[in-house]
Amino acid sequence: NAGVIQTPRHKVTGKGQEATLWCEPISGHSAVFWYRQTIVQGLEFLTYFRNQAPIDDSGMPKERFSAQMPNQSHSTLKIQSTQPQDSAVYLCASSGGQGNTEVFFGKGTRLTVV
Amino acid sequence: GDSVTQTEGPVTLSEGTSLTVNCSYETKQYPTLFWYVQYPGEGPQLLFKVPKANEKGSNRGFEATYNKEATSFHLQKASVQESDSAVYYCALGENNYAQGLTFGLGTRVSVFP
Numbered sequence: 722n723a724g725v726i727q728t729p730r731h732k733v734t735g736k737g738q739e740a741t742l743w744c745e746p747i748s749g750h751s752a753v754f755w756y757r758q759t760i761v762q763g764l765e766f767l768t769y770f771r772n773q774a775p776i777d778d779s780g781m782p783k784e785r786f787s788a789q790m791p792n793q794s795h796s797t798l799k800i801q802s803t804q805p806q807d808s809a810v811y812l813c814a815s816s817g818g819q820g821n822t823e824v825f826f827g828k829g830t831r832l833t834v835v
Numbered sequence: 836g837d838s839v840t841q842t843e844g845p846v847t848l849s850e851g852t853s854l855t856v857n858c859s860y861e862t863k864q865y866p867t868l869f870w871y872v873q874y875p876g877e878g879p880q881l882l883f884k885v886p887k888a889n890e891k892g893s894n895r896g897f898e899a900t901y902n903k904e905a906t907s908f909h910l911q912k913a914s915v916q917e918s919d920s921a922v923y924y925c926a927l928g929e930n931n932y933a934q935g936l937t938f939g940l941g942t943r944v945s946v947f948p
Binding site for chain 1: 877880
């Protein structure tokens with residue numbers, strides 16, 4: 722079990738460019754979460770899928786952020802027209818689904834917008 | 836909405852001394868409470884969780900009691916080691932995880948020999 726895999730580990734984009742972050746959840750897990758981590762805001766919930774369906778995106782900035790889960794083995798977080806304030810570590814996590822189950826995090830993608 | 840407030844770091848300790856990281860929470864639900872630990876270059880990993888009020892969780896010498904009356908979940912360890920240096924996050928979540936987990940801002944703990 723390789724755990725939750727996130728790629729790339731580091732990404733640098735120019736202001737205004739698009740960034741796509743990838744996540745491979747643990748095989749068999751039905752729930753996938755995206756979080757954003759910064760020193761100022763800590764860990765912020767962005768969005769949540771269950772069985773590939775979007776369940777809650779209440780934490781997503783509406784205009785430039787989007788997330789998809791086209792199949793059970795990967796999810797993507799896309800940020801259009803990146804801004805310096807988007808610089809953060811983006812963490813993907815997965816769990817077995819509903820109920821009292823543990824959430825496992827990936828190592829994160831550090832996005833730097835210059 | 837839900838919120839979690841914890842000790843503002845950094846906390847610096849010598850090996851062998853005791854650690855307390857305070858955590859208080861606000862919620863209208865009946866959540867499970869968690870402590871996560873994050874080492875450099877890694878994602879947060881579960882230290883332990885407590886689903887029910889008035890119960891205690893523990894792992895690796897760390898422990899915390901789910902105090903519903905005081906809405907607190909303070910992390911304690913009697914004797915820390917250098918390897919305990921990390922960022923500790925208190926979090927709450929509903930059992931169906933419909934809203935994901937709500938985390939505190941984290942407390943950086945540094946233990947020196």
